Amino acid sequence: MTVRKRVDVRVEGVVQGVGFRPFVYSLASRLGLAGRVRNDVEGVFIEVEGALAGVEEFLTALERDAPALSEIESVTVVSGPPAGHRGFSIAAGDPAGPRRALVPADLATCDDCLRELADPAGRRHRYPFIACANCGPRFTVVRGVPYDRLLTTMAGFAMCADCSAEYHDPGDRHFRAESTCCPACGPSLRLLDARGAELCGDPVSACATLLRAGRVVAVKGLGGFHLAVAAAHQEAAAALRARKHRAEKPFAVMVADLDQAGRLCAVDGQGAALLTGRARPIVLLPRLPGAPVADAVAPGSRDLGLMLPCTPLHHLLLAELAGPMVLTSGSVGDEPIAYEDADTITRLGGIADAFLVHDRAIHVPADDSVLRPWSGGHTVLRRARGHAPEPLTLRRPAPRPVLACGAELRSTFCLVRGRRAFLSQHIGDLDDQETLRSFVEGIDHFCGLFDIRPEVVAHDLDPGYLSTRHALELTGVELVGVQHHHAHIASCLADNGETGPVIGVALDGPGHGLDGTLWGGEFLRADLTSFHRLGHLALVPMPGGAAALRQPWRMAAAYLRDEHPGLDVVRRNAAHWPDVLARTRTGLGAPMTSSAGPLFDAVSALLGIRDAVTYEGQAAAELEQRADPAESGSYPATITEGDLLVVHAADLVRAAAADVAAGIATGSIAGRFHNGVADAVVRCCVMIRDGAGLNTVALSGSVLQNALLLERAVERLRGAGFRVLTHIRVPPGDGGLSLGQAAVAAARDRSS
Structure with missing residues (x-):
């Protein structure tokens, strides 16, 4: 006699919107089990019964063979008497109870959907809103949980008979895919002029024609609008920059595939893996000499921010354009990204010449995520689409x-x-x-x-x-x-996933300290509950306060004062130095700071790289760009001991000034400066270890978005025997x- 068993299974984690219910249905059906599965406010709930061996194999395979996009946090199993289920089914979602279900991030278009997009015989040929259980919008269209169509912005699109048949077919990849649609029943695309009037013709083809002609087009993506121009069109890129009031900050570039990426940047295995990840982030990569991109796209930068298409619409548009395109946030200055159609036409009407829009509403705006590879992994510079809200x-x-x-x-x-x-x-x-x-x-x-x-x-x-x-x-x-x-x-x-205590090294911009000064170059004994300040960069005045962050030459003056014999050679904005130095002596309008950010700004100005900035972190970023990574020399900094360790960073600035006066190449000076900062970090950590007995160092702060500094610091710290923690999934900056x-x-x- 066959022994029968019934279990109720609660699965929590990222298990909605990732094909988990179809997986459960197929698994139970293959094993000849009866029952049902549904989404609810906690995750996925399964009732399954049948032969004992089949139920046990079901429970084993549930975690072992779970969909690749899922992330199971816990599985709870409760046994009970058979309920007499006939067959296995997917039940309607249950919205009752406290909400604990997780919402997945938006997913880039899968290969199956791309094949369908390109199939002339298919009913979704060139349809910009193809999606299935393995891809498509998630977080940006979700209004509530459980993740069911009625609780997304797809609720207003009733499925046609063909889509409904696929949605209910266990053998189809659209089975229980909440974003399933087609041209007969789903969202539609329109191209509008600057006043909001609809333009004739195929929207994608007409949009590509405008881009080739040097026009700026606002394109509605997964999490909001982007502003697009042809990446090789200098006049268009310059016009976009002027209209958006973005003087110099680099634009991101979308490319059709890895082959096209490889014609613009050096793409190694790590870069390729980041570009093709399901989040489809912007990835900062080394720009190739002669890359066919307009100078106005990323002025002063040796890197380009590349991204691959994340929606069918972007795939279609790039294919029509037959070249890369700039794709930058749809906003003026640093405003939030525009995402509502009517508001976007108002806000971006002075920037865009046309608008490529559709009628699938975005419920939650989300900008593009930005990653930067380095030798030890990668740094998340901006965490958004493709990662939030997991x-x-x-x-x-x-x-x-x-x-x-x-x-x-x-x-x-x-x-x-x-x-x-x-x-x-x-x-x-x-x-x-x-x-x-x-x-x-x-x-x-x-x-x-x-x-x-x-x-x-x-x-x-x-x-x-x-x-x-x-x-x-x-x-x-x-x-x-x-x-x-x-x-x-x-x-x-x-x-x-740690609690400390550690030696915390925070190299950051100025932030509110506990002693009336602005901190930002800190060595802390820290755990999650508390911290004790053990050392810092020597205090230096910030002449003009916030003005010193906008005009880095002020920080060069504050560090050098009148103490360098070659001052006439290295002095920037010389006519203004007397006033700035007077501020440093009186302290009026010159708050004291230990921040590492202004230190990098000072050296950038000293080398003639950047006297004034148009966006936060520009001077330091361009200093890193100019550094010779092969430079092995290092400027020494004095470290004094007392109640606190004090790193006299002015030593680094004076050493750099001496090399400027001696005619040493900019790349060598910038490289020696970076090495000097890394060496000072290691020496401080060794001194703290000797006194506090801590051997783990945690590195954080916006300055550690600098890949060269991060690599040098990690390499030297590990060489000194430290265990080093760096950021993995969240930005080291604010x-x-x-x-x-x-x-x-x-x-x-x-x-x-």
Whole structure:
């Protein structure tokens, strides 16, 4: 007699929108089991019964053979008496109960859909909205959980008979794919002129014609609008730059495939893997000499930000254009990305000559993610489309729900429930009400989507940040202030699933310190609960305050003063130095800082690379670009001991100035400076290890987006016997700060 068994199975993790229910259906059917599977607010729930051996094989294969896009966090199995199910079915989603289900990130178009897109005999030939269980929009169209069509912006598109048949066919890849559609029943594409009137002809072909003619077109993507021009068209790229008020910051370039990428940049195995990953991020890669890209696309940069198409529409457009195209965020300046059709025509009407739009609404805007490879892995510079909102897992759970409000620049927020930390997509710089509105709306959406009601709210100590002001205005919550650079180190710890203590090295821009100065070149003994400052870069005045960040020559003056014998050779903006030096002597309008960011700015100005900047981090980025990676020389910095270790970074600036006066090549000077900073980091860490007995170093802060510095520091630290933690999934800059704040708030809540 065959022994029968029934089990109820609860699966949690990223298991909705990734083909998990069709997988369960196929597995149960193959094993001759009965029951049903459904999405609900916690994940996937399965009732399965049949022969004992079949049920046991089902449970084994459930995790072993799960869809590649899924990420199973837990499987809970409860046995019960057979319920008499006949056959196996997929039941309707259950929206009742506390919401714990995870929403997947948006998925780039799969190979099967690309083949269908190119098939002249197929009913979806050249249809820009092909999607299946393995690809297509997810996070940006989801209005709630469970992940079912009615809770997405596809709800208004009723499936035709053909699509419905595929949707209900277990043997079809569209089986239970919530974005399934075709030209007969799905979204449609239109090309509009600058006033919003529809243009005649095939929208994709007409758009490509406009791009070839040097026009600027706003193209609606997965998470918002991009502004596009032909990448080789100098006048078009320059016009886009002028209209967008983006003087020099590089534009990203979309290429059709890896072959086209290889004609623009040096693409090694690591670069290819990042480009072809399911997130389809922008990847910074070394630009090839003579690459056929207009000078206005990435002025002053040895790298290009490349990306591959992430939607069928982009594949079609690139095929028609027959060349790469610039694709940059649809916004003016640093405003949030535009994503609603009517608002976009208003906001971008002075930039775009035409608009390629469609009627599938975007519920949540998401900019493109940006990654940068380095010898030890890759750095996430911006975490957004393709990554958000998939959670990170904390080492230990938070006792109460947490909201962390992040920083002012590169704003993100983070919500924590239990061990899950939901880091938001990149929102932008919180310097105006429009970005603040997007920030608050994003928090509200995440709270509703994941059923989180924060009881603890973490914020930066700087009272001038709009994110801090928002936190302080909330009622009925416990507020937790977290020092900016402690949050950076905590972010690195959380990113690596660690709790500390470590030697935390925070090389960052200026941030609110505890002693009335601006910190940013810090050596900390840190864990998730607290920190102790053990050392820092020597304090230097910032003449003009924020003006010193916009005009790096001011920092060169502050570091050099009148102390260098070759001052006439290295002096920049000489006529203004007396006023700047007077500020440094009186201290009026010249706050003191230990920040590493202005140090790099000073050397950039000293070398004549960048006297004034048009975007944050420009001077330091261009200094790295000019550095000779083969340079082995290093400038020494004095380190004095006392209550705190103090690194006298002015030694590095004076050494660089001496080499400028001696006529040494810029690349060699920049290389020696980078090596000198890395050496100073290692020497400080060795001195701290000798005193504190810590052997793990965590590296964080916006300066460590510099791949050359990161490689040099990691190599030297490991050579000195240290275990080194770097960021893996979140940015080392302020885009990852909210994760660190959340981890600190949760740890303090546990210890209280």
